[in-house]
Amino acid sequence: MNRALRYATVGVIAVSLLAGGSAAAFAAPQDLHSPKQVVASAPAAATLTAKASATTVKAWEQFRITGVAKGIKAGTKLTVQQKQGTKWVSLPAQTPVNSSGAYSVRVKLGIKGVNQLRMATGSTLSPVVTVTVR
Known part of the structure; x- marks a missing residue:
C-alpha cells in the first residue's frame, strides 16, 4: 500500500472517530444515519407494606x-418510626428483610x-399503621 493511500485511510478513520465515535468509523454506510432506538428502563421503585397484629x-x-x-x-435493615408531634422518630426496633x-x-x-407507626429504610417508607395504647 503506498504512502498516500495510507494517509487517506488514516484521515478517513480519524474524521469518522471525531464525528461519531468508534462505531461510526467502522460502520457500514447504511448504518451511519439510521438511529437505533434506545429504551432505558428505570429500576422498579422500592416499596414497603406494613400491618400491625393488633389495633389496640x-x-x-x-x-x-x-x-x-x-x-x-x-x-437490609428496616426501622420502626413513630410520629411524635410533627416529627417521625426512629424507635430502637429494627428487623432485616428476609x-x-x-x-x-x-x-x-x-x-x-x-x-402512628411506619417502617423505613433510606427514603423508602411504608404506609402508616395506627395502634391505640390504653
Whole structure:
C-alpha cells in the first residue's frame, strides 16, 4: 500500500472517530444515519407494606408489625418510626428483610393514645399503621 493511500485511510478513520465515535468509523454506510432506538428502563421503585397484629394494646404490651419489601435487598435493615408531634422518630426496633422480601418486628409502646407507626429504610417508607395504647 503506498504512502498516500495510507494517509487517506488514516484521515478517513480519524474524521469518522471525531464525528461519531468508534462505531461510526467502522460502520457500514447504511448504518451511519439510521438511529437505533434506545429504551432505558428505570429500576422498579422500592416499596414497603406494613400491618400491625393488633389495633389496640395495653401500655408496653408486645405486638408485631409485618409486611413485604419489594425492590429492597435481602438483609437490609428496616426501622420502626413513630410520629411524635410533627416529627417521625426512629424507635430502637429494627428487623432485616428476609430472602423472600418479608419482615416481622416486635414492638412495645408506652405512649398512651393513638400512635402512628411506619417502617423505613433510606427514603423508602411504608404506609402508616395506627395502634391505640390504653
